[in-house]
Amino acid sequence: MKQLVTLNVNGNTYSLAIDPWRTLNEVLREDLNLTGTKLGCGDGDCGACTVLVNGRSVSSCLTLAVAVQGKEITTVEGLAQSGEKLHPIQEAFIEHGAIQCGFCTAGMEMSALNLLKQNPSPTEEEIRTAIAGNLCRCTGYYKIVEAIGDAAKKMKV
Amino acid sequence: MSLTKFDYYAPERVEDACRLLMEKGEGAMVMAGGTDLLIKIQRGLLKTQTLIDLQKIESIHDITFDKDKGLSIGAMARLNDVANHPVIKEKFPAVSEAALATANVQIRNMGTVVGNLCNAAPSADNAPVLMAMGAVVNLVRSNGERQIPLEAFFQGPGLTVIQKGEIVTSVFVPTPPAGSGASYQHISARGKVDISAVCVGVMLTMKGKTCQTARIVLGAVAPVPMRALRAEKVIEGNPISKEVLEKAGIEASKECKPISDLRAAAEYRKILVGVLTARAVNEAAKRASKKPN
Numbered sequence: 001m002k003q004l005v006t007l008n009v010n011g012n013t014y015s016l017a018i019d020p021w022r023t024l025n026e027v028l029r030e031d032l033n034l035t036g037t038k039l040g041c042g043d044g045d046c047g048a049c050t051v052l053v054n055g056r057s058v059s060s061c062l063t064l065a066v067a068v069q070g071k072e073i074t075t076v077e078g079l080a081q082s083g084e085k086l087h088p089i090q091e092a093f094i095e096h097g098a099i100q101c102g103f104c105t106a107g108m109e110m111s112a113l114n115l116l117k118q119n120p121s122p123t124e125e126e127i128r129t130a131i132a133g134n135l136c137r138c139t140g141y142y143k144i145v146e147a148i149g150d151a152a153k154k155m156k157v
Numbered sequence: 158m159s160l161t162k163f164d165y166y167a168p169e170r171v172e173d174a175c176r177l178l179m180e181k182g183e184g185a186m187v188m189a190g191g192t193d194l195l196i197k198i199q200r201g202l203l204k205t206q207t208l209i210d211l212q213k214i215e216s217i218h219d220i221t222f223d224k225d226k227g228l229s230i231g232a233m234a235r236l237n238d239v240a241n242h243p244v245i246k247e248k249f250p251a252v253s254e255a256a257l258a259t260a261n262v263q264i265r266n267m268g269t270v271v272g273n274l275c276n277a278a279p280s281a282d283n284a285p286v287l288m289a290m291g292a293v294v295n296l297v298r299s300n301g302e303r304q305i306p307l308e309a310f311f312q313g314p315g316l317t318v319i320q321k322g323e324i325v326t327s328v329f330v331p332t333p334p335a336g337s338g339a340s341y342q343h344i345s346a347r348g349k350v351d352i353s354a355v356c357v358g359v360m361l362t363m364k365g366k367t368c369q370t371a372r373i374v375l376g377a378v379a380p381v382p383m384r385a386l387r388a389e390k391v392i393e394g395n396p397i398s399k400e401v402l403e404k405a406g407i408e409a410s411k412e413c414k415p416i417s418d419l420r421a422a423a424e425y426r427k428i429l430v431g432v433l434t435a436r437a438v439n440e441a442a443k444r445a446s447k448k449p450n
Binding site for chain 2: 001003019020021022023042043044045047050056057058059062063064066067111114129130132133
């Protein structure tokens with residue numbers, strides 16, 4: 001049976017009637033049309049679906065939408081909310097060439113945000129650990145690691 | 158992923174969750190973080206008609222420490238909460254390290270230590286250290302509760318002693334005695350995020366340079382996490398010398414019963430058990446020497 005839920009996504013409130021077995025990933029992409037968040041493996045291994053719930057990164061493919069009512073959900077669309085100025089993490093990814101096919105990018109950026117909120121000056125090792133749950137098949141990670149290090153500096157200014 | 162249909166409940170009290178479990182019968186299941194459960198439902202390994210989410214039960218989110226008794230980790234305490242908890246890092250470092258060794262950041266933000274135990278994978282990262290430290294599982298049902306040593310909790314891959322209508326509300330770790338130390342060592346093919354191919358948890362109690370008691374638990378090399386009793390006997394009563402470490406590793410390697418699967422061959426697992434047992438015993442002894450009795 002469908003349940004009435006209220007979701008708070010990127011500061012906007014959405015009221016929806018959804019089946020309890022639907023994942024947050026499905027509801028974000030199919031009901032709210034927020035397709036920046038990707039679906040990769042569906043098993044919590046690849047990180048392409050990463051979003052923040054109450055400030056902590058989670059796999060939206062393993063999160064039930066009914067279970068995150070009343071929580072603050074941030075997707076990649078919430079990074080540059082004005083639609084004009086990019087978030088420093090996004091700027092750094094572009095400047096460092098950390099995006100190739102782009103499929104992992106949203107998840108990488110959300111994992112980067114999760115890290116930099118807790119640790120504003122991460123070491124390279126800490127950056128690599130923080131994105132260990134985000135797979136990229138294009139870049140070899142080096143440029144992503146550089147971009148996150150640079151984003152840390154940008155966010156302090 | 159596409160999940161099969163189920164009803165969803167998020168009760169606010171343990172007794173309501175237990176009552177729902179009984180009322181809804183066979184297809185009713187409780188969920189903590191859901192990171193293992195939802196995958197099993199998706200793959201059709203579990204037939205779930207009713208999902209009972211425990212996240213709204215506030216009392217089981219807590220991590221509490223009483224220096225005379227020990228550490229209690231609530232069923233909804235997330236892996237990252239345990240890994241980063243200042244008291245656990247200081248007084249139970251191996252417990253923190255095992256939680257940190259589990260999966261990746263996102264899964265640690267969702268999944269729980271108790272859930273990792275209830276999922277009962279032979280490779281469960283949190284089981285060996287907790288078992289070595291003498292942890293006890295707290296099970297609650299509608300008309301009572303019981304405590305089961307973690308050592309007697311696992312019955313096979315995915316199987317535990319949890320009865321119908323019971324919920325594990327916490328796992329308790331007794332405060333280790335003075336002169337003791339613990340260690341968690343694990344290895345997997347893909348570094349930080351993969352499931353452990355072999356994992357070893359050790360707790361030692363030392364008197365001076367001599368080991369008084371040893372508990373060695375091996376993961377991912379038998380249907381359930383297992384004590385390496387013969388390796389323990391090699392160490393007890395002896396100083397932790399290079400020869401003793403080597404002998405203990407050889408004994409542990411002999412007594413484990415691994416299978417070959419996609420994560421490692423049985424022969425390789427046996428070798429790794431020897432190496433990781435020696436490393437874990439060595440680190441546990443070093444930690445013990447830092448807080449002598």
